[in-house]
Amino acid sequence: MKQPHDLIITTMLFCTLAACNDTRDATSAMPMPAPQTATVDAGHCGSDGVSLVAGSSCVRSSAILASARAQPLQVTQAASLEPTALFDWAESTYPGLFPGHKADQTIAPYLLRYYPETQSYMGVADGLVYGYGPYTGNVLVSFGKLADFSCTVLPASCGLPGAPQSVTAVAGNASATLSFTAPASSGGADISSYTASCVAGGQRLSASAVSSPISVTGLSNGTSYSCTVSASNVYGTGSASAAVVVTPVGASSGTFSLSSSAGSNGGTMPADYTCDGMGSSPQLSWSGAPAGTKEFAILMTTLPGDGTTKWNWVVYGIPATATAMGRDALGVGTYGVGSDGPFRGYQAPCSQGPGAKLYTFTVYALSGSPSLSGTPVSGQALASAIAPLTLASAALNLSYTRPSNPPGSTAACMNP
Known part of the structure; x- marks a missing residue:
């Protein structure tokens, strides 16, 4: 795609001999016409090769610039091109046309530079770049939007986007x-x-x-x-x-659900499954596992007073053909260690605080075997490993309130 600065070379070809040999004082700045003087008839704007759309107006341009703008233009975001950077680029690219300059001037509505040797201007007003002087035939010309020059002047700012x-x-x-x-x-x-x-x-x-x-x-x-x-x-x-x-979830034969002979969801857990009783692990049954289930995992958790998750039961590697775990079941799946370790197996609840505590049993239908490093596996490690493999899960909540003088202790209620 031709660059907007091609206009500079082309417009020089249109410079008349009389205009190019202007003998006025080269050290005095000529008045730069107001932007509206570049406005032309909008009837054929952009299609005549010498005009372009600028906001709600049609402004004088050149055939070369119109040809370049006919192709898709980049609208920059990351690069914010300053007018002074554009002026510097024009001077380094075309030193014969813009040889040296006076200090930048702000003469409303322009920020501009004047080049005494060639009696030429380049200025920016309202985001549009303008040129005036012998190189434009001494008529005000718009080169287009300042932003359209960003990739030419600051090529390092234009490239592929980063990663989402x-x-x-x-x-x-x-x-x-x-x-x-x-x-x-x-x-x-x-x-x-x-x-x-x-x-x-x-x-x-x-x-x-x-x-x-x-x-x-x-x-x-x-x-x-x-x-x-x-x-x-x-x-x-x-x-x-x-x-x-x-892992996409397949249609199941029904709602994946979990139940237990120890109690209904939202009910009370008998003391037999706590450290105040026998410390047995409860019976669990599940149904409606989704298609594609390769194995199951079970986690039992509670939230103590400090708000951290406590793990009471960690089991994984349960065969996909299984639909239940019996009371005090052993040899079904692989046992990890709960928060009261180091023993692997069911760690019966033994809350030290007053009031009812809620215990959540969750069975997970997995699309494959979790990747685990080291043994014994903790509840947090298993929860993290099965997260991307979980097709569905089903939960059962039971609560338990310890008596005022509880007979059990945490250490006495660990199953190996």
Whole structure:
């Protein structure tokens, strides 16, 4: 694409001999005409090769500039071009036309520079660049918007956008919805679109939109996908965001639910399942697991007075064929360690504070085996590892209030 400064060379060809040999005092500044004097008939604005649209007006230009502007122009965001930078660039690029200058002047509405040797001006008013002098045939000409010169004057500011930030993914039925925020840098041009891509087993599925969020469809339920988001501008597509893992949720045979012979959801947990009784682990049953479930995990949690999560039961690697855990069940899945460790297994509730405490049993249907390092596995480690693999989860809440003189103790209620 031809650059706007091509106008300078072209307009020199139109400079008349009389105008170019102007003999007026080269040290005195000539008055620069007001911007409205560049206004011309708008009937054929932009199509006659010597005019362009500037705001709500049509202004005098040149055939070369009109040809350049017929192609898509970059609208800069990151780069804020100052008039003085444009003047400096013009002087270094065309020293014969702009040899030296007087100090910059602010003569409303212009910020301008005057070049005594050539009796020429370059000025900026209301975001438009103007030229006047022998090199324009001594008529006021607009070169276009100041912003349109940004990539010419400040090429380092124009490039690919950065990576989108804060990417999250929510699983859907054969789909994933990715949310994100804009890149720290747009690359010097407006971001025209974003593309979300999800990859698994060599298969890539993508979708594009002009803003967050973006839904990628056609995914396989039960398969874990690595998803990224990238931004594009007029220069191309930038680097991808950090990947997030998501597993689409398949249609289930029914609502995934959890129940127990120890009590109904919202009910009271018998003392037998606490340190005030036998400290048994409760029986659990679940149904309606989604398609694609490869295994299950169970976590039991409570929120003590300090607001931190306490883990009482950590179990993973439960076969996908399982639909229940019996009371005091052993050998089903792999046991991790709760907050009252170091023993692996069910750690019976033994609250030290007054009042009822709520205990939550949650079973997770997973699309695969979690990646875990080190043993024994803690509740927090398992919760983090299964997050991207969770197809569905079901919870059961039971409460328990300890008596005023409780007989049990935490140390006495650990099952190996």
